[in-house]
Amino acid sequence: MRSTKGETVGIIGGNGAGKSTLLRILSRITYPSSGRAWTNGRVSSLLEVGTGFHYELTGRENVYLNGTLLGMTAPEVKKRMDEIIAFSGIESFIDTQVKHYSSGMFVRLAFSVSAHLNTDILILDEVLAVGDAGFQQKSLEKVAEVVREGKTVLFASHSMSAVRNLCQKSILLHQGKLMAYGDSPHTINQYLDLISTSRDYRFSGPWKENITLKGIDVNGHDIKINQAVSPLEKLTIDLHFTHELTEPFRVTLSFYCDGYRCFTLHDTCFEATGSGGFTSTYVIPAETLRPGRWVIAVGGHNAVMNQWFWNEQADVLEVMEHYSPSFEKINLGLINIQAQSQRKIH
Amino acid sequence: MQEQNDDKSRLTQILPPGKFQFIDFNEVYRYRALLVQLAYKDFKVRYVQTYLGGLWAIINPLISMLLLYFVFGRLAKVDTLGIPAGVFVMSGLVIWTFYSTLLPEAGNSIVSSHQMIKKIYFPRILLPAYKAINALVDTAVAMIILLMMMLFLGLPISHRLFYLPLPLGVMLISGAGMGFLVAALAVNFRDFQHILPHVIRLGIFICPVAYPASLVPDAYAAFYFVNPVAGITEVFRWCLFDDYILSPNIWISMVSSFILFIAGLTYFSRTEKTMADLL
Numbered sequence: 001m002r003s004t005k006g007e008t009v010g011i012i013g014g015n016g017a018g019k020s021t022l023l024r025i026l027s028r029i030t031y032p033s034s035g036r037a038w039t040n041g042r043v044s045s046l047l048e049v050g051t052g053f054h055y056e057l058t059g060r061e062n063v064y065l066n067g068t069l070l071g072m073t074a075p076e077v078k079k080r081m082d083e084i085i086a087f088s089g090i091e092s093f094i095d096t097q098v099k100h101y102s103s104g105m106f107v108r109l110a111f112s113v114s115a116h117l118n119t120d121i122l123i124l125d126e127v128l129a130v131g132d133a134g135f136q137q138k139s140l141e142k143v144a145e146v147v148r149e150g151k152t153v154l155f156a157s158h159s160m161s162a163v164r165n166l167c168q169k170s171i172l173l174h175q176g177k178l179m180a181y182g183d184s185p186h187t188i189n190q191y192l193d194l195i196s197t198s199r200d201y202r203f204s205g206p207w208k209e210n211i212t213l214k215g216i217d218v219n220g221h222d223i224k225i226n227q228a229v230s231p232l233e234k235l236t237i238d239l240h241f242t243h244e245l246t247e248p249f250r251v252t253l254s255f256y257c258d259g260y261r262c263f264t265l266h267d268t269c270f271e272a273t274g275s276g277g278f279t280s281t282y283v284i285p286a287e288t289l290r291p292g293r294w295v296i297a298v299g300g301h302n303a304v305m306n307q308w309f310w311n312e313q314a315d316v317l318e319v320m321e322h323y324s325p326s327f328e329k330i331n332l333g334l335i336n337i338q339a340q341s342q343r344k345i346h
Numbered sequence: 347m348q349e350q351n352d353d354k355s356r357l358t359q360i361l362p363p364g365k366f367q368f369i370d371f372n373e374v375y376r377y378r379a380l381l382v383q384l385a386y387k388d389f390k391v392r393y394v395q396t397y398l399g400g401l402w403a404i405i406n407p408l409i410s411m412l413l414l415y416f417v418f419g420r421l422a423k424v425d426t427l428g429i430p431a432g433v434f435v436m437s438g439l440v441i442w443t444f445y446s447t448l449l450p451e452a453g454n455s456i457v458s459s460h461q462m463i464k465k466i467y468f469p470r471i472l473l474p475a476y477k478a479i480n481a482l483v484d485t486a487v488a489m490i491i492l493l494m495m496m497l498f499l500g501l502p503i504s505h506r507l508f509y510l511p512l513p514l515g516v517m518l519i520s521g522a523g524m525g526f527l528v529a530a531l532a533v534n535f536r537d538f539q540h541i542l543p544h545v546i547r548l549g550i551f552i553c554p555v556a557y558p559a560s561l562v563p564d565a566y567a568a569f570y571f572v573n574p575v576a577g578i579t580e581v582f583r584w585c586l587f588d589d590y591i592l593s594p595n596i597w598i599s600m601v602s603s604f605i606l607f608i609a610g611l612t613y614f615s616r617t618e619k620t621m622a623d624l625l
Binding site: 072 | 356357358359360361362363377378379380382384386387390391461462466468619620622
């Protein structure tokens with residue numbers, strides 16, 4: 001594949017597909033066992049925010065250290081210093097040692113340095129998932145700005161919405177191979193096909209070893225058989241687990257469409273289940289999900305949310321195009337909700 | 347315009363590690379600011395955070411000097427060619443301090459920066475290189491102590507002091523070469539980290555720190571000067587002390603210094619690409 005100046009390319013694929021390896025090769029952190037790659041221009045990669053920061057140094061000193069580490073020259077850092085400090089929003093602490101910073105302040109400053117790199121090719125790996133929601137929004141805007149400036153951006157992400165919004169083109173990797181390369185919506189669709197055939201139920205998070213998702217049933221049948229449902233029927237979704245957790249926890253079921261988390265359901269709140277197997281059941285009223293491909297995310301957490309497990313792309317449920325007078329075929333959004341409306345004539 | 351011209355030279359080819367690519371000096375030059383920042387960071391962390399701060403830079407060589415003076419000057423009564431034993435030992439320590447500070451730090455430089463190496467690309471050679479800059483600070487402090495001792499004792503300083511950049515330059519080259527070598531070795535063979543301290547402890551006896559090289563029997567002299575530190579220490583003393591006689595074999599040290607530098611660079615280039623995978 002070839003990417004030219006001013007292009008923003010998303011890199012999608014499941015865990016272990018080779019997204020990070022590709023980015024690491026292009027950033028020259030690791031080298032390919034075979035094959036070649038060429039980059040033309042200054043490459044900056046943000047595989048992690050805040051690497052190389054030293055806790056004993058002040059914020060300003062760290063900006064110099066991190067900036068030069070990311071390939072800026074001393075005058076370039078100096079020129080951008082005010083901008084970097086202003087973007088981070090921690091002006092009053094800039095001459096304080098970083099060890100006294102809160103983790104939020106640290107991330108803000110670190111991202112701020114990264115965002116002000118004078119670079120031709122920017123390589124990003126999920127770094128946008130830092131800081132609070134406000135700062136994330138600011139970060140995404142900054143990336144969009146970099147894109148508008150005509151820089152080439154390579155962006156690996158699990159977030160389909162971010163890829164869809166930021167990247168015109170995307171590549172799909174699967175088990176180290178290039179599966180698809182083309183317009184983002186098209187590539188994302190192929191990725192959804194892949195999720196629904198591969199069925200990777202493994203979890204991430206602190207509890208990933210302690211709980212196993214055995215299967216997902218839709219209306220009493222395994223999702224493997226019953227992958228496509230009518231929008232008119234009531235949906236009963238059973239999640240079958242085995243586990244060895246002693247702490248109470250709840251299980252969540254989230255529905256994603258176009259990369260947006262549309263809604264999340266919880267099972268019985270924080271009840272100790274004992275060790276062994278259990279099934280969590282969720283009922284979604286008829287005519288709620290509108291036609292389309294819904295990505296099912298399964299997770300769970302304890303009461304204080306410091307222990308959790310998560311699978312953002314456990315499976316795909318297809319809601320078929322089945323239209324009737326009560327279920328119109330125009331784009332009315334992603335879901336139907338119970339609401340009332342009336343018209344009063346003056 | 348200038349930036350555009352600069353960009354044209356930035357077509358980078360990324361090849362499998364089997365294909366040998368020598369260190370890209372242009373790129374190292376572009377990253378020069380990082381060298382300064384890294385050196386500053388280490389300097390600050392090392393001295394600014396301790397109670398006695400910069401004083402440690404003075405206390406450390408003084409303690410070494412007193413120990414060596416006591417063992418070699420007082421107990422063993424080594425012939426120091428008419429130079430007061432304390433001054434003689436200190437002159438050896440100026441050079442020795444550079445290597446003994448640099449080598450453990452350089453050996454650890456890649457391994458301890460594994461987080462940076464796994465996440466960001468930058469010329470890896472800067473890591474052992476900046477340790478050499480920091481070791482120069484210690485050498486400079488030891489040098490000042492030596493000159494103060496000589497002034498205090500009323501010893502004449504030779505007019506050959508102007509030749510001083512020569513041994514110090516060769517010291518920097520050989521030290522950097524050794525630094526590159528140990529840094530890469532420590533990545534390839536983790537056991538090397540345990541061997542290195544013993545080599546350095548032994549080094550203070552193998553090198554003419556507390557005794558003159560003229561003490562070495564003529565039969566072994568040529569072999570003795572294969573060690574670059576031996577020749578450099580002797581030339582350094584020759585620059586300071588008027589009556590100091592140089593062995594005709596010191597050229598061996600000069601040659602081996604350059605060989606070490608080239609060997610260090612080559613071995614480091616060879617290892618550089620696989621570093622992130624080995625750490």
